[in-house]
Amino acid sequence: MTPVTVIPGDGPLVLGQPHVGTMIPPEVSVALNDRGRAVPDTDWWIDRLYAGIAERTGATVVRQTLSRFVIDVNRDPSGVSLYPGQNTTTLCPTTTFDAEPIYRDGCEPDAAEIDRRRRLYFAPFHVALAGAIEAARIRHGYCVLYDCHSIRSVVPNLFPGTLPVFSIGTNGGTSCAPAIRAAAIDAAEASGMSFVADGRFKGGWITRHYGAPERDVHAIQMELAQSAYMQEAPPWTYEAPVAARTEAVLDRIISAILEAASKLEA
Template identity: 55%
Template structure:
């Protein structure tokens, strides 16, 4: 396996994907960027740590260490927007969530470079995901859980404060409604805010692999960062990201354990 791609196989019919926790940027690319901190600002900070318990449930995990500013493995490789009419970032982003340029003038990747990055990073990541889906599907239905987070306030992307739990199944298309209901129930039990198919309905991974009729149930969870770290009023290089604190994150971790357990148990029930 590549040094930037980590696959930890489990035996349960559950795969947890981490497409945006990476912060690695090849030196030749970083040298063309405006600011190294800005290039990493929009990572899904500490999500792989937050779900560190996944292996205890028998889940398989797939994680890329490559920053989403190099290539976003949760975007449609054709470049088509997942949210037409709404602000979003592309396959190889040229700006942050806040609209700040990532590259120095004239240093943005062209079509040839974008295709090269896709071949080097995007394709192997998805080949790894597909290999695990096929391995586990040999014994019956599986759940693919795409794990994400974002700051609670990003005015350019959404109004107001994001709910704590943002569940996406692309309007009920990518998984059996029973899976969404089970995940939602675990979120409701936490007492925190939640929404199903709100601002985040599921990215390319969820939409591409979610084929419940064929036994692959895909669901996305977008967490508001405030549930596990303190979010500073001013986001800059001195304040963000906030260091991960397991004790601070413990209440959310307990809920997420219930969420993943519900997802795993749903898949097991489909094999009965």
């Protein structure tokens, strides 16, 4: 079972897609309950939503094929929380976003099992992602890592109220150049759709770990409300007309980011 898929491109953009996978290795599947095997917290359809953008920009896509319920490649591998004091999920989640258990009683992963998954399933994704970033940086002199995420617009266990359509995360402005952050915000604001920058979602471990503006690697996370392109309840149907409008805005945001990045290098 291959934990990562890379679709190579020749542009400066790398699209990370760490939570689109739904595959579960057999040895993990037998330990999960029915809720866990249904993988409800998947970033459904993110690969489809960004496919046209990837083609138009020549982006390299790095996609995790395994479910985040196996191991979350957007969490600190040491297990340290990215959001201290707030509800969140862990490196190897044992509950859903709604705090519902996903394992059969007594079958939660222990330290040895977590370490095994870290080696087999976490490491390959990051080897691939780091390689894609470095290849783009060498080719163009810089790289923009855009981390693609989505989540239900209402998850009371994680955040109050309704999530804006676009949540831009730059770890408080440290993971990318100020001009890139500003370009993303300006394009989101111009859309007329709701957005926030560095709110509840400031960027996960991927954004925080790889973002290094001093090395010409600019990382930005987009947490997208799933209501903007799909039905948020099973069977999680893709809604093409709604998605087309959202994709057009995402395209403008990414174009603005890439333009800002190119000017930094001019």
